[in-house]
Amino acid sequence: PVILGIESSCDETSASVCVDGHILSNVIANQTVHEAFGGVVPELASRVHQQNIIPAVHKAIIDAKVSKKDINAVAFTRGPGLLGSLLVGTSFAKSFALGLNIPLIDVNHMQAHILAHFIDDPKPKFPFLCLTVSGGHTQIVKVNDYFDMELIGQTTDDAAGEAFDKAAKMLGLPYPGGPLIDKYAKLGNPKAYQFPEPQIPGLDFSFSGLKTAFLYFVRDKQKVNPSFLEEHMADVCASIQHRIVTVLINKVKKAVKETGIDQVAIAGGVSANSGLRDALLEAEKKWKWKVFIPKFEYCTDNAAMIAIAGYHKYLKGEFVGQEVSPLARWSV
Ligand code: ATP
Ligand code: MG
Ligand code: FE
Numbered sequence: 001p002v003i004l005g006i007e008s009s010c011d012e013t014s015a016s017v018c019v020d021g022h023i024l025s026n027v028i029a030n031q032t033v034h035e036a037f038g039g040v041v042p043e044l045a046s047r048v049h050q051q052n053i054i055p056a057v058h059k060a061i062i063d064a065k066v067s068k069k070d071i072n073a074v075a076f077t078r079g080p081g082l083l084g085s086l087l088v089g090t091s092f093a094k095s096f097a098l099g100l101n102i103p104l105i106d107v108n109h110m111q112a113h114i115l116a117h118f119i120d121d122p123k124p125k126f127p128f129l130c131l132t133v134s135g136g137h138t139q140i141v142k143v144n145d146y147f148d149m150e151l152i153g154q155t156t157d158d159a160a161g162e163a164f165d166k167a168a169k170m171l172g173l174p175y176p177g178g179p180l181i182d183k184y185a186k187l188g189n190p191k192a193y194q195f196p197e198p199q200i201p202g203l204d205f206s207f208s209g210l211k212t213a214f215l216y217f218v219r220d221k222q223k224v225n226p227s228f229l230e231e232h233m234a235d236v237c238a239s240i241q242h243r244i245v246t247v248l249i250n251k252v253k254k255a256v257k258e259t260g261i262d263q264v265a266i267a268g269g270v271s272a273n274s275g276l277r278d279a280l281l282e283a284e285k286k287w288k289w290k291v292f293i294p295k296f297e298y299c300t301d302n303a304a305m306i307a308i309a310g311y312h313k314y315l316k317g318e319f320v321g322q323e324v325s326p327l328a329r330w331s332v
Helices: 042-063 083-100 109-118 160-170 178-185 208-224 228-259 274-287 304-316
Strands: 002-007 012-019 022-030 073-079 104-108 128-133 138-145 148-154 263-267 290-292
Touching: 002 042, 002 083, 002 304, 012 042, 012 304, 022 042, 022 304, 042 083, 073 083, 073 109, 073 304, 083 104, 104 109, 104 304, 109 128, 109 138, 109 263, 109 304, 128 228, 138 228, 148 228, 160 178, 160 208, 160 228, 178 228, 178 274, 208 228, 228 274, 263 274, 274 290
Parallel strands: 002 073, 073 104, 128 263, 263 290
Antiparallel strands: 002 012, 012 022, 128 138, 138 148
16 A cells, blocks of 8 residues: 655654555655744744645655555544644645545554654564653553553653753753754763762653753853863763663663563654664673664654554554544553
8 A cells, every 4th residue: 555644743744655564755844943942832833834744745755756646545643742733734634635535544653653663674573662762752662563552661751852952952052952962972971970860760760850960060060160061062961961871771671671571672853862872782782682773764753654654554444534633642
């Protein structure tokens, strides 16, 4: 089957064409309007989605060298995400399906981040563990089957991506600062500064204490030496990244021990982080895990992951009707 996938949960408008489980196009339109605000402004995001969605879908169809009438189903992100943003993708998908008289497939964005592992080889075998780390979520998920997922750990406050972005903001870096921290960290010493490891029971996470500790650290250092950040940016970035990554890896280690599952995948925007990728590869060697790391383009928000999830739902015959509406919150 030929599946058109549409993603619009946050600030990326994306469209992708998947043919028999192979991704033939993945068009991503980023939104730059939010940079000036230090975070995504929901109202602006939905307006830009409206401008981007038709060109994105058009380009995805052309790039894939298919024709509109070849498309067998439309898969779209139904949630979780910003309601206004989701509404644009959902309404577009519904109209597209209605116009072509083809079925409509609703996709859970957090499941899709995980199912991105089924785009390329090697693919994990069920069951596996997935650490999903993105702008809005930090979860450890036991993946029993394509659409049978158990949430076994999650953040009690900020998400890992948020921790990166907020730390970056305190360093005066533009939004989203996660990738910039990563960039500076490559030039710095991860052991230069020590930040406290949050003590949270079980498989849950917390980043708010670390955020406060980092805020005070930056403030105090700057008080003594106003050019502290300019002089030590790389070491500061390497150290905070190192702490966030060790928090994540230590919980995954615990999850591996508790479940006896040693296939570990990462998903979501923060899985683009080089420190996390390196730490996971090290864990593979040290503890004999089998790790799965997605291609960069499938880490942050993209429609290829929606299309591949849609493909697997299509095979199961799971469709939704025109009455479907988006869900701002929707568990994995
Ligand atoms: P969710 O998927 O939870 O709804 P989202 O869609 O906004 O949230 P993604 O697009 O999956 O999240 O990921 C964006 C997040 O990933 C941002 O917080 C960004 O800073 C972070 N991120 C991207 N690349 C890197 C990197 N190299 N290092 C650290 N963080 C990164
Ligand atoms: Mg985003
Ligand atoms: Fe996402």
